[in-house]
Amino acid sequence: MKLSRTWALAALSASAMTLGVAHAEDRSDWPSSFTVGTASQGGTYFAYGSGWANFVADNIGISGGGEVTGGPMQNMALVHTGDLAFGLTTMGPARESIDGNSPLAPGMKMDNVCAMFPMYQTPFSVTTLSSSGIESIADIPAGSRIGFGPAGSTSDTYFPRMLETLGVDFERRNGGWTDLGGQLQDGLLDVIAFAAGIPIPAVSQLEVQTDVNIIEFTEAEMNTILSEFPVSEFTIPASTYSTLNEDARAVSMWNFAIANCDLPESFVYEVTKLTMENNDKMVSIHKAARTSVPENYGKNTFIPWHPGAARWFNENGYSIDASMIQ
Template structure:
């Protein structure tokens, strides 16, 4: 009798495992055969973070995928909304504008097929010039200065020109990838680069190795003026970020979130969120700014609805999603 019970138990366990395996297989059958993460230009943090995150997903979940160079947050919102990309990276300012139909890439078109996945990091707005230029403060930037603002329609290009205009700076506007603009600064073709990117910015780190640079902070008055006029928060760039800095540098910042098409299968996004949120050590290996890519920081998204797959993981793990951010 005991022998029979053992057999029955073994059969029950085996049957349960087969059912579970079949369910898992059925779940995966809805997954995309491949995916692409929209990043930004090479030499910027988005490219490093997004490409590394894509590789982590591909390796751990056994799905073909990778990062793609794009124009940055605004373009990523548009490409995810249309379904041309499954995943992307964006900042909260452009996300709010896109949802309201105010994207510079598609005026009047509300991008409502974009859902939030997880918090990435804050994007500080920082300014870099060659030490040889003599520019040590924002007020030192000469009239007509040639300033590189990153890729056209990027977060930096959307907000930084307006921020500098608010502070009374007159300039010639230049666009391009961060690596290219860094080279132009070093060659004397630009006077200043105005970066909005996660730190450390690879292009700045590279410049530090090759030449002497000044990383220019906001004064208290300038910071207060910008906080009043734009959807940004106060920020301190830690002195440990760059060898050039001897003390923390005052700045402003905007939060970044990973995004997905709201129609991307829930089970896939659940596993992507689970992988990302439960492996912060691996994310920090991708880029050290991922130190803040943790569930507690979901509170910094007050704009985009969370993807149902992401929301399910958060709520299963004790993190509340406000009703107005649920689909």
């Protein structure tokens, strides 16, 4: 298909900015725009996903942006159906969605979702106001009002189960992270159970406005969670928040960027190439992107890789077996 003069000039201009986008790539089947499914405002997904979308759009010559969603579970569904080109997801919700166990669509196997690249680990952490007197999981009073993030999010899917396993009795509340932070300050919530990449914007904002406690798991609590859920050990560095005087013990899940499997191979190849070859730009979007590096590709053990993404990894010495490629 012959490109219009205006589009050709725009493409040439974008290539001239060159952050690794190929000059001779055939774009005839590329979409005219794209959207990235993130999560609620005030969370890491929104900051990371919106920034990444803008970075990609600025450098490949196609308009794109982030979209507020309910988080990983909903992103799996929207990418599967093609309503979104790209999304961000956590491995636990991804597994449940692929297996047909998503609460959003029970029985539907969301198998038109492909992996693109590793993002970062999502730590599970608890935050309260210092004035609450809550300094440990065991201190949380029976019947406490706990905010678990947007319905269907990673936090909402797994944190209630984790706290129930640890014997905590609570009233479950949902909402965006920024909104929940406001409710905590106003005394409408007792605790927020966060699952998001660090630093979490909503927690950083709370620290500026009031005194908070960031509660870690005890070693025994962590071991209980590790034995019951698909998580791994994680340490929140003391430097993450001004509130922390020392590293905090936590558990975490890995996050991956995902793509609709029907997207053109060359398009996903160029987006993956741009992202994986410019980690400094990604870190400037969000510090959590320090681990958005190709060496972590092996953290995905079950989401099939998009052929475009797999081509970039295989060309650069990161072996993805053909059986793992859609």
